Amino acid sequence: MAHILIVDDSPTVLMSMDNLLQRFGHTTTQAASAEEAVDIVSQGGDAPKMVITDFHMGGANGAELIQSLRKQPPLRFTPMLVLTTDSQKERREEAKAAGATGWLTKPVDHEQLEAVLNKLLPNS
Numbered sequence: 001m002a003h004i005l006i007v008d009d010s011p012t013v014l015m016s017m018d019n020l021l022q023r024f025g026h027t028t029t030q031a032a033s034a035e036e037a038v039d040i041v042s043q044g045g046d047a048p049k050m051v052i053t054d055f056h057m058g059g060a061n062g063a064e065l066i067q068s069l070r071k072q073p074p075l076r077f078t079p080m081l082v083l084t085t086d087s088q089k090e091r092r093e094e095a096k097a098a099g100a101t102g103w104l105t106k107p108v109d110h111e112q113l114e115a116v117l118n119k120l121l122p123n124s
Helices: 011-023 034-042 062-070 089-098 110-120
Strands: 003-007 027-031 050-053 080-084 102-105
Touching: 003 011, 003 034, 011 027, 011 110, 027 034, 034 050, 034 062, 050 062, 062 080, 062 089, 080 089, 089 102, 102 110
Parallel strands: 003 027, 003 050, 050 080, 080 102
Antiparallel strands: none
């Protein structure tokens, strides 16, 4: 299956998303901030096949993270989902303008997430 980078400043969310994605058969790398995520990706190695990020985090937000990751050639076309409690239209538009592939609201519906993963990662 696919390797997915999860970015969230909540340890509880990181743990629950890690468990859920592993149940779906994926492997994960976790980052507690946008800055940590950029550092992980900058180290090289296998680029993630998807990025799932929170929108509101200390430091850079999810849209800023996506914008930064999109500048890195291996991630230019990688699916990037925003997973957040915020459902404001302005935030969605900001994330979309930064290059987000999609938006899911917390708490995430497991079946909905699995359907999105299957659609965006069809060969995984």
